[in-house]
Each structure stands twice: as C-alpha cells, then as structure tokens.
Amino acid sequence: MDYSLLLKPGQTTGRSRQHGLYEALRAAILAGTLSPATRLPSSRQLAQELSMARNSVIYAYEQLAAEGFLLADRSGTKVAPLKLGSSQTPPANSSVSLLSRRCQPFAARFSDETLQAFTPGVPSLADFPIARWQRALARSWQKSTPDKLAYGHAAGEDVLREAIAAHLRAGRGVVCDASQVFITDGTQNSLDLCARLFADAGDTAWIENPGYTGAANAFIAAELNITGIALDQDGIAPQETDWQTAPPRLIYLTPSHQYPLGSVLSLERRLMLLQQARKYGSLIIEDDYDSEFRRDGQPLPAMQGLMPHAPVVYLGTFSKSMFPALRTGFMVVPAHLAAMVENMLSQCQPRGRQTEQSALAEFINSGGFSSHLRAMRKLYAARRDAMSEALNKHLGGLITIYGGSSGMHLSIALDHAFSDQAISEAALKQGLVARALSSYTTGNQSPVNGFILGYAQVPCERMDEKVKQLADIICSAK
Missing domain, CATH: 3.90.1150.10 (Aspartate Aminotransferase, domain 1)
Known part of the structure; x- marks a missing residue:
C-alpha cells in the first residue's frame, strides 16, 4: 500500500509532522481503509517511504497503540480487530430520531429576522445610552473582587434583586420583597423554569389564542398539554366548561398588552381569573413584557398585586427596555414558594455574571434606567x-x-x-x-x-x- 496517499498535502510538514501521521493513520483505520489485522510497515521502512524522521513514526505508532487502534508485538505492528460500522452515511432521519420527542417539533430550520425592518420585540438599539452603560460596567468591574469570578447566588445578586423589587413596587404595583425575585437569562428562560418548577409532564397549560409562541414552545418542551383560550375585547375569555373539562395547572397571560393583538385584560376579567385560579389550584404566569411603554395613561398595575397572596408568577425582562444581548430577566414568585424555588435553582442552575448584575443595579438606582x-x-x-x-x-x-x-x-x-x-x-x-x-x-x-x-x-x-x-x-x- 502507498501510505503517502493517506496524507493530506502539508500534513506531515513543520511542527505537525508526527501528529499529522498519527491523524492520517487513525482516520484510515476508522474509515476501514486499513482493515483489522493489516500489518503496517516497520517504523524504519515507513519513515523512509514518507521521507520523515523515524521518531515521528514511532510516536504515531505508540500513540495509536496506547489508544487501542494498533497492536504491537515481536512480529511487528498491525491494526487491532476493531468492530467498526461499515456505512459512513447516516441512516435516513437519524438526526431527528436522536432528538428527544419533546425537542423534535423544533428541528425545522428557523429564520433569523433580527434587525430587519418591522422585527417585533427589539428596541431601538441605536438610541440606547451605551456610554452611560459602559461607565456603570467599568465602575462595577473596578469594585469587583476575586469571589465575583466564581458562581454567584442561584437567585441572582442581592443588590439587583433589591433594585428590581423597589422598581416593581413603585411602578407596577407588584407586592414583593427581594427574596421573591429571581434573576434569569430572559423571559424564555423564565418560562422554561416555570414549566419545570410548577408543572409535570402531561399537565394542562392555557395560553391566549392567538398567543405568544415562546410560551407554547416552553410548554411543549416540558411535555405539557396546551389549550388555547379564545380572546374577546376584554382579553382572554375562558368559559366555565373550559375550567371543568381542561382545568389548567398553568395559565400564561399577557394582560397589560396582549401578545400579539394588543388588547388590555379588563379588571373584571383579571379578578375572575385570579379567583378561578385559586379555586382550581392553578398558577398564573403574568408576562409583563413591555408594560413600561404604555402611552394611554399610566401603566396598568400588575395582576400580581390585585389580591393578597395572589397565585401569580410575575415575569419581566430587560431585553425590550434596554437591549436583548443583556440576556437578563426576572421572575417574582409567591412568597410561600420562594425558599423552595431557591433550593431547586441552587442545585440545578448556578448563576454567573455577578459584575454585570451589579452594574445593572447601579443603572437602575442611579436613575439611568428611568x-x-x-x-x-x-x-x-x-x-x-x-x-x-x-x-x-x-x-x-x-x-x-x-x-x-x-x-x-x-x-x-x-x-x-x-x-x-x-x-x-x-x-x-x-x-x-x-x-x-x-x-x-x-x-x-x-x-x-x-x-x-x-x-x-x-x-x-x-x-x-x-x-x-x-x-x-x-x-x-x-
């Protein structure tokens, strides 16, 4: 066999000479070009054939033998009897079949629409005060200590949780303290957490119809059964038969600005949903994704603050109020669930970016955010x-x-x-x-x-x- 044909041009030149030979022989064995029991030339003979140092051949042989590709004894070096698949072509549909069933609906190609005209959900990035944000980041890094380079608190930095809680109490009527605030990687991460924290596979989740596909995707991935509830002029309008035939574990709502149609959930409907959720043991996920930009009067107070101990998880994000690449959102959980959620996240989802979180807290507290x-x-x-x-x-x-x-x-x-x-x-x-x-x-x-x-x-x-x-x-x- 002409072993020089195994080598790509330049593969055995320069510093990569010995490693190039190792890779070429390894690839030939895996591909079946060098079949099991094939006897290889001696190191001296192969070195002469390839015009390379004998030590380079010895290195390649020894490394392949150590990995189990070659067998060496007194009679020489030969390919080990490996059981390798004969076909180098993946079987039909193998890519999809290797995915979990819950992930297969997402296997189709998705178009990237970012930064084209009329892309919804993306703020005016050219008008963000980058210089002020850079100064906040710089100050945060100057104050940083080595411990900030380790994993952070599972719920997020206390200073940011305090700043968010104060902002929500003043601006959104949310009843909470910092212990109920959990920093996430944005609304989609919050939805994924809600689906895993508060529901089991097979449970029913309601979404508005038409409604936010990101919520539907999170629930599909968690193997929940999704029921779309129709809208009217006052927002989502479940009937008593809906409660009786498909009682939900989770109810996803965008009450301040319904996504995508833009209606506002009436106060009467909000109170009804809260009462029914409590009756049926449901948990409302209130996504307040862009309430900061209300123009017809002041932003409407959040559902979360309409009754004591409301069965509501409140979601917010800085992706729209600041910029998407910040990848920072938050959820406010009912007080009686906060400790258990913190325990779960501590074991399953360590957090980082402490310095950026501290900078964001300063940005809020200094008035830059407002x-x-x-x-x-x-x-x-x-x-x-x-x-x-x-x-x-x-x-x-x-x-x-x-x-x-x-x-x-x-x-x-x-x-x-x-x-x-x-x-x-x-x-x-x-x-x-x-x-x-x-x-x-x-x-x-x-x-x-x-x-x-x-x-x-x-x-x-x-x-x-x-x-x-x-x-x-x-x-x-x-």
Whole structure:
C-alpha cells in the first residue's frame, strides 16, 4: 500500500509532522481503509517511504497503540480487530430520531429576522445610552473582587434583586420583597423554569389564542398539554366548561398588552381569573413584557398585586427596555414558594455574571434606567404614530389596526382573503419582517389573518417608505 496517499498535502510538514501521521493513520483505520489485522510497515521502512524522521513514526505508532487502534508485538505492528460500522452515511432521519420527542417539533430550520425592518420585540438599539452603560460596567468591574469570578447566588445578586423589587413596587404595583425575585437569562428562560418548577409532564397549560409562541414552545418542551383560550375585547375569555373539562395547572397571560393583538385584560376579567385560579389550584404566569411603554395613561398595575397572596408568577425582562444581548430577566414568585424555588435553582442552575448584575443595579438606582424609559416612550410614540399614518395611507380599507396603546408593535388584520404566510415569506426576502398572525393560533380555532409589525427600530423618516414596500407586496398578492 502507498501510505503517502493517506496524507493530506502539508500534513506531515513543520511542527505537525508526527501528529499529522498519527491523524492520517487513525482516520484510515476508522474509515476501514486499513482493515483489522493489516500489518503496517516497520517504523524504519515507513519513515523512509514518507521521507520523515523515524521518531515521528514511532510516536504515531505508540500513540495509536496506547489508544487501542494498533497492536504491537515481536512480529511487528498491525491494526487491532476493531468492530467498526461499515456505512459512513447516516441512516435516513437519524438526526431527528436522536432528538428527544419533546425537542423534535423544533428541528425545522428557523429564520433569523433580527434587525430587519418591522422585527417585533427589539428596541431601538441605536438610541440606547451605551456610554452611560459602559461607565456603570467599568465602575462595577473596578469594585469587583476575586469571589465575583466564581458562581454567584442561584437567585441572582442581592443588590439587583433589591433594585428590581423597589422598581416593581413603585411602578407596577407588584407586592414583593427581594427574596421573591429571581434573576434569569430572559423571559424564555423564565418560562422554561416555570414549566419545570410548577408543572409535570402531561399537565394542562392555557395560553391566549392567538398567543405568544415562546410560551407554547416552553410548554411543549416540558411535555405539557396546551389549550388555547379564545380572546374577546376584554382579553382572554375562558368559559366555565373550559375550567371543568381542561382545568389548567398553568395559565400564561399577557394582560397589560396582549401578545400579539394588543388588547388590555379588563379588571373584571383579571379578578375572575385570579379567583378561578385559586379555586382550581392553578398558577398564573403574568408576562409583563413591555408594560413600561404604555402611552394611554399610566401603566396598568400588575395582576400580581390585585389580591393578597395572589397565585401569580410575575415575569419581566430587560431585553425590550434596554437591549436583548443583556440576556437578563426576572421572575417574582409567591412568597410561600420562594425558599423552595431557591433550593431547586441552587442545585440545578448556578448563576454567573455577578459584575454585570451589579452594574445593572447601579443603572437602575442611579436613575439611568428611568431616564432611558422616558426617552423611549416619547420616541416609540412618534414611531407608532408614523406607522399608523403610513398604514392608513397605503393600506386603508384592506386592514384593521390593533394594539397601539402600548408596547413596540402594531398588529394588522387583513380584511381580504390573502395568505399572510405567503406574504410574510415574500416580505422577508425583501428585508421586511411581517410575522404572520395565523402562526400564533393554537388548536382548531379560525386563525387571524394578518401581521405583527414592530416599529421601535424604524425611524419616523423611513416609516412611510418601508410601509409602502410592504403594502406593495400585499397588494401584489391580490
């Protein structure tokens, strides 16, 4: 056999000479090119054939023998009798079959939409006060000590938990102290934790219909049974038969700004849900994802604070109020569960980024966070108005607009029988993100046909141009 054919060009040159030979022989054995019991040339003979030092060959032989690929005795060196698979081609569907059943629904390719026009849920990153944040980080690192480089407290840094609790009590009417606040890696991480902490596989979880797919994904991954509950003008509207036939363990809600349609859950409905949840032993997950950006009056108080010991886990995030790459959110759990949640997280989910958490606490306590929120409320109000005006100008008579009272996106329902999925795909090819509302439907209910359009990243002076581009795509589908 011509052993030089096993070597790639340059593989046995320079410092990698001996290791290159080792890798080439190892690969040939694994591939079956060198079959079991094949006798290899002596180290002297192979060194001469490959024009390399004998010590390099000895190194390769000895290393392969130590790993069990070669057998060496007085009669020479030969390939060990390894039982290797003959086929180098993975069997059909092997990639999917190796996934757990709960993960297989997520195996399909997902389009990355970040930072394209109308991407919902992403703030105006160009308007974040980076310099002020950098100073907060620098001060935090200057004060840091070696112990801050180890794993942190499972619930997060106490200084940040205190800052969040104070902010929520003052701004959202949340009844809590710092011991109930747990720092997470964002809302999706919080949802994953809720599904694992508070429900078992096979339990029922309610979500709004249409509703946030991130919540549905977390519940699917936890092997929960999902029931979509229809909405009306006052928000989620479960019937008594829903409670009786599919009593939920978890109820996921976006009461301050329903995602994706933007309605606000009425006070009467909030109180009813709290009472029924207590009656049926359910736990409400209140996702307050963008309540800081309410424009029609002050932000509505959270459901969590409407009754003593409310059966509510309150979720919040800094991904929308600051920036997504911060990867920091939080959940506020009922007081009687706090110690048990802390114990579980201590054993299953160590935390880090103590220095960044301390910087965030300073950013909040110094007024930087509040100042940024005020500026963004004003900016987003102007961009919402610009989008509404452009939508009415270019699509008036074809759409109905929802959700302008809060947040960073509008939803539009198409009043004609277009395919929102097809239009969404066509828009993405032109650099526009128009997420199809029909994809947010759960169960057999008729889907809403339309789009979610984020306006936070689109400057007012470019809004008309971008909306017209989308309108042209929609109208071409008629």
